[in-house]
Amino acid sequence: MNKSKIFNLQGIKMPELTHQRIQELKQTPKGKLITATSMDAFPGLLKTMEASLHEQLAKYEGMKLTGQNGSARKLLLMEMLDDHLYWEFAYHMMFIKWREQQISKAS
Numbered sequence: 001m002n003k004s005k006i007f008n009l010q011g012i013k014m015p016e017l018t019h020q021r022i023q024e025l026k027q028t029p030k031g032k033l034i035t036a037t038s039m040d041a042f043p044g045l046l047k048t049m050e051a052s053l054h055e056q057l058a059k060y061e062g063m064k065l066t067g068q069n070g071s072a073r074k075l076l077l078m079e080m081l082d083d084h085l086y087w088e089f090a091y092h093m094m095f096i097k098w099r100e101q102q103i104s105k106a107s
Helices: 019-026 029-035 039-065 070-106
Strands: none
Touching (some): 029 070
């Protein structure tokens, strides 16, 4: 997975998807929804999440260019960082489910 494909903001440190963070995300409503997603639905879910991130990024860049309110930009940035972490989490969960399918097929 290539983070820069989706998100590349200079000077912004991207949150890392650590084991601890994965466990925390699994407990959130959005994380539970992602965890409950079937393997067949992941491509559509990820495409939707990616499109949303692109829209947010375009909105953020537009706000930055027009010099709009710094606090509104900051809120949008925090939302984007959170959504990006869930996007990575969804990729992680898709891999886990794929691996589980492969193991069950091999047995």
